[in-house]
Amino acid sequence: MSGFPILSLMLAVPAIAAIACLFVGDKMSRWVALGATLVTFVLGCIMWAQFDIGGAQWQFTERADLFGRFQYALGIDGMALMLIMLSVFLMPLCILASWDAIKSRVGLYMAMFLVMETIMIGVFCAQDLLLFYIFFEAGLIPMYFIIGIWGGANRIYAAFKFFLYTLLGSVLMLIAIIAMIHEAGTTDIPTLLNYDFPVQMQTWLWLAFFASLAVKMPMWPVHTWLPDAHVQAPTAGSMILAGVLLKLGAYGFLRFMMPMFPDASGQLMWIVFGLSMIAVVYTSLVALVQSDMKKLIAYSSVAHMAIVTAGLFAFNQQGIEGALIIMLSHGVVSAALFFCVGVIYDRLHTREIDRYGGLAVNMPAYALFFMLFTMASIGLPGTSGFVGEFLSLAGIYEASSWVAFVCTTGIILGAAYMLYLYRRVVFGELTKDDVKAMADLNPREWTIMVPLAAVALWMGVYPESFLAPMRGDVTTVVARLAPAKPAGDAHLAAGKPKAAKPHGETAHGSSHAGGVQ
Template sequence: MSGVPILSLMLAIPTVAAIACLFAGDRNARLIALAATLVDFALGVMLWANFDIGGAQWQFVESAPLFGRFNYALGIDGMALMLIMLSVFLMPLCILASWESITKRVGLYMAMFLIMEVVMIGVFMAQDLLLFYVFFEAGLIPMYFIIGIWGGANRIYAAFKFFLYTLLGSVLMLIAMIAMIREAGTTDIPTLLNYNFPPEMQTWLWLGFFASLAVKMPMWPVHTWLPDAHVQAPTAGSMILAGVLLKLGSYGFIRFMMPMFPEASAEFMWLVFALSMVAVVYTSLVALVQSDMKKLIAYSSVAHMAIVTAGLYALNQQGIEGALIIMLSHGVVSAALFFCVGVIYDRLHTREIDRYGGLAVNMPAYALFFMLFTMASIGLPGTSGFVGEFLSLAGIYEASSTVAFVCTTGIILGAAYMLYLYRRIVFGELTKDDVKAMPDLNPREWAILAPLAAVALWMGVYPESFLAPMRGDVTTVVARLAPAKPAGDAHLAAGKPKPAAAGHGEASGEAHHAGGVQ
């Protein structure tokens, strides 16, 4: 694929399609959006097929100066590749999920989703700090309109809350970026990843990034916008919000905060662990008492993302790899769960759990898919959830057994609320007449759920196909953190540094730069 600007093509196709949707009729807008997202997915598969595992860290690089220090610079590593694949995989399924439920302003709706695809994959492709910020912030706009125009009864409140929460934190991140550019004299992300910022400056830069990325994930206690946004958003909006947009925050952690500010990352290890532990337990308990299906799954997302932050800040290979797999798994499984809610909402127009019961009788195919995704959310071996949680907990345990114990408690609570949800909806007596009349899955719903189920099982059975492209990049991050890591462990292990871990990180980092990925 030498000479083919595949990354620019992946950005250009949905952009052109979004403009076309604005001037097309309802049916044509749906077809244009579906075709554009399927073409982008095909290009993503080509990207994955041609990615050289063990080769250069940055591949498919494109660069052109724009003005001043602002450059149009694109490129991907293994971590970005996997998150781009997650985005382009989910997007055509979101278009199909909206096929019948969205009936007003269809062209604008499809255009908003296509713009969303551009900014999401642009975040993962950007190799210029200012370009990253533009894509990162631009994601607010289509999501704001998707919630505010096509959402539920309280959509305006939810849209404004989502916008204000995420915008406020991002202003602080912009200030931190300006300080970085003044200090390093460049906006080039690969250069900044190897720049040694002064330790006292790292503290303030870390806090500036944390203010934005913690809201985006979201971390406790700045998570309250998420349940409102999910409840009010249309089904496809919830799918892409949970599937990809929440991952922009955790991507920022591992792309910027950890390798660029290693000393500060080690210094604030205790803070991330503390917030993650509270989030895992608190949001799981809140999920247990929810009567709205969407709210329950939204709170479960906060708990899962808390395990991601804890795994990342274990600052070791297993923890970071596990966090990345959870990000991919949660993207697939949470999107599937929100669609499962949408399937029965479209039939009965309520998300109240007590209105259902006995769906296994008249919707057996639905019950089967819902069971699979429930088990994957819990982390049943053989599903995508198990691999990420096992690796993350192993990495967290190496850093702190206390944090690992609390996170494991959250996983047990997760099993409680997900199985409780499933039992009340699918099992029991089928007594309500309107529930009896609900038909099973139609071909369009099969076409959405079957690929999601296949990927959830694929990740659970053969996770190496997803880990292999990312492993070398994780090793590079661990090597970058290695000199600061003993100080970070000292916060948790009463001053017991682990020089062996640092040595392993350095050795692994050298192996990666030499092109040897195990």
């Protein structure tokens, strides 16, 4: 909260390092990239430490009238803080994950990742609508290169599909942004958050934003770019795509669509619920029959994101907090799962599930970590997945018991496909000779696994560290949505409080329902 422009610095460090990477040669560029991402991570930690929970809604604000028509305005609230932390946490791990796997044009590769980091931080901290849009769409360019140059055999198709699909979505949002600026006369996001657009107009704006964000999310039926992009992208590309880029959609829902167009959100929530329900069941079933590991995890991402959207549109504290935790948890866990796939892909150069089996015998450490992340993905209590899924499903239930019912099926199916994957890859007989020859984790891979595992457990055991900064912002959104909120079918009634409860039960209850106002 001092005048120190920490956000600008966080944008500048990777950007400058990206330029440097282009010129310093392949070997050096790895170290430059690692150093820059670590510095950014440290800056992020400082920012988190300095963040005043319960203080002003927008902190670390910076403002400079550089562009005339719109401003260079930065600032974060709790949600943005957590998502920035997720990005800066994953970045050094991504760089490490591609240390040996990337052999050609390393300088360009590192530069693209660093540019990506700048863009992601920019998206989350932009306080000007146009600045946000520029960052939001700029992310296409580095990702296009990452998939297209360093991807798998079918990378060109995947890169084109990714680029054009997401571009088509975002241009409609641009028209909506223009209309909003025209109507409200400002590009300042905090002002727009409290601007009441005419109800008729809200519907159109909502649909235009939805077209863009649903593709980014991705929601069924516009999710088809994701499996292709994931399968073809290099390991670190998948990590960052699943870890952070997928969160852009949900972030947009929460930052723009819900508070800016509350009435339209209330009217059109059935679209979101409907699509989410289909997505949860359909993509889980699709995941069940995949023979490609990355594709399976990609489909599971779509299913998880569907629970996020349903949770967001529950319009209550638990639902939204749960959705946010799933976002963070999925960011860590899916990145970890993609890395797990990457580890064995580097050894055997195939993602076919059938080619593996019995890894528990010769790669015990790997099997342990893979197990942990599988459980976190399923939502086992004690892991990050559980907290998010439980909270959001509780919220969804309050809004609509049917949606909660269908989404819960997804959790069961999720357990099915993840365990089935795990069984085929890790358990079973160790018969294949080339699989036998695979070595267990090396120190570099340990370095990546341990932080990911630690965070997944931390989030599962003490989610309050992550929830506390976001609680106030969620309350604001819920309050903004309250007039437009349709009545739920759950008819929850508060029970009569008993005089004295055993200590443990109260503590348990309050940690989840603590934010309900």
